[in-house]
Amino acid sequence: MRSFVVIGQKATASDDFLMDDLPGTSGRLDVLLRCVRAATLYSHGLRRDVVVYLVLFGGPRAPRILRFDGKARFLRPDERSLATLARKMLATRADADARGFVEFRAGIAVASGGLSAVLADLRGASLYVLEEGAPDLRTERSLAHGDAAFFIGDHTGFDEATRTQLAEAHARAIGAGPVSLHAEDVVTIVSNELDRREALSGRDESVQKRNPGLT
């Protein structure tokens, strides 16, 4: 299982944004929603082994988290559809008095809480934080062995509290290349690297099955 956790420092945790001016009225929730597409959808399909957390630190109901996984069959790639879904999720009060994630629809859940709630939900996954100038993900040997979660900042990066919390959780810093990219592009590049490693390891296994004498 791969998880992506996108931190929106100003992204609104309530539903009072304008659909016709998402960047201007939602604390750049548009950045985070584009990450949902990049993480969960490929050509004509939905990735089943992915979970995306959007951590919303903006507005009166913050902090809150939106969680999307591979059972969310009706996810659509365009920003307006994703914003419509997010607005419905943010309008619920079901998470206000609950602990942990409350399912909104199949594969889609909401929680009141911030990074700690995400870390609790990720139990056992290897943690990586995407940082500019960190060692290249292409040469990170530990990737693709078991569950992994990737923390990505929005257009403003990470705040100090988040950085400290991730360090305490032993998140390993990795980089996605020499250029400072949009969050959704980072999701795409991490996904591509994991796809390549999984394909390679699948091919290795099938080779071993055909040649059981090989070790």
Next chain:
Amino acid sequence: MRSFVVIGQKATASDDFLMDDLPGTSGRLDVLLRCVRAATLYSHGLRRDVVVYLVLFGGPRAPRILRFDGKARFLRPDERSLATLARKMLATRADADARGFVEFRAGIAVASGGLSAVLADLRGASLYVLEEGAPDLRTERSLAHGDAAFFIGDHTGFDEATRTQLAEAHARAIGAGPVSLHAEDVVTIVSNELDRREALSGRDESVQKRNPGLT
């Protein structure tokens, strides 16, 4: 200079789509507009060395081409802003009786025509076509030596005529990984590979400058 050419087999070449239902009314122009963001924008900036062509084969005014380059300073990342801009560009009649590209604003141009008009505009660039199962772009040695143009299909891939025309133009097939991806993710992965190669070649040059005896 790097160029991305995205082929929209059904994407509308006229301005009669609904802003509130872009995927349902524009022949999936939304797919192509997301490629503009992926190709031209990075965190807090616009790439100056990139040109994007959207080739529109749908609707009554097809074929037409929208061209965006690094002089287009007011490009915004969200889909609605890009769709608003595209609608204004598609409403013009300036290209109807003109040959080649007609500038709409600085860095933004429109042309009546299809793939041949793009190929004429690209004069001299090495051509690559992104195909599933083709040799991996990571091992393609010719990349990043001079101007390169990358042809990418929309959610329906390439039609036979396009495929034939690209083969006749000696476009080389390359692949972006083992999973069939959205067009905008392919743009991101190609951009990341080129960024890495340029950074590496820049570093090599700076090493050579510091150590002029090295060859």
